[in-house]
Amino acid sequence: MRWTVGINKRLNRDGRVYQDRTHVFTAFQDHEATVYRDGAAGPRDFHALDHPYAGLVLEVVAAESPERRAELLEWLRARHLPKRLAGSPAAMVTVFRPTPLPLDRMSYVKQVEGVDTRLTLLWFLQRDPRDCWEERFTGLDEDVARSGLGRVELVAPFIPTIPGTDRYVDELR
Template identity: 45%
Template structure:
């Protein structure tokens, strides 16, 4: 018999409960040199569960990896606002959070992280390159046969591209966002033989002052990367290996700049990691 006063019976009865992507945690991380395998095993054997998928309202998660050849495709090559050098950040984590439940998810997340720190279950041999909670704006699909975005992390694509873009000013972000959704993305996705199955647009959020101790020490860098007044994130999901699809993206920065509304801060391809293995550990460095 369930306890009628237990929070586990009360909380599910109130608030949003829709089957849709409302928010995301998008986190690009660089393991320290020489610690790649230990970091990889810690993250996949413990942290992806205890620090993410165990948490309420986080209903899907996936890890992605950029091997050295994929890192070399990234741009802008010089003076990247996000990654310096631009090859920094060989692992990407993406997590979907139920619409309207981000605040509750973060409260649990910060509390859990404090517990993991106390238990010595945190690997400090890594740098957060681009880590931010984000709000989904809209998804553009290639056609009606493409699965909805709620499935993108459950049945992973052959690869994805993380693209971070900035409006020319804070005041112009809404106009820039509208242009992306009504013109740019459809012209890139809804075309014959497009390698892209779907593209999701997110608004970044500034970091919370209640973030975990480890992240709070780097709050300035994380806030700069989130740049919440004018920054947007696009996740492009592919039906083929991003190496094969790369010619589709070599002109992306020029197309964005030509709009007069924004600029590219980072374009970075990834492939899905082989969870539970060390398949790519030896392919991250030059």
């Protein structure tokens, strides 16, 4: 973590940081769990960022209280995620919990909210999220709310880009 702050300070000095942006969810995260759709078949979680997945869905879930986050995590790991993964285009879901940012973070980055209650889920997809959004990712908030353990704060799809190119620039809003 310390090296990231140092790199950011150097990039700022060199004028290589785009300052006109809003940090919506900037956080360091610790891995809590991974749930696989196909058990031992397929890429492992430590290969997930290198594997050529067709898309990713980021989900942020908040427990009702800090004391209930462990219970929410267990419900996600043992019941909700296996059920949602069965027959889905998601090969795995990794679950993380945010940690506080260091005190010497960049001044324009606010401290992480919900450090004691939030969980961050990454759904690694073998299909483009636009092709399975309605079928697989609407209703996540209802499932979590019904559990009584928390609420979904964000669900956002992403597709891979090709580094070093301007592909998809015309699609930015």
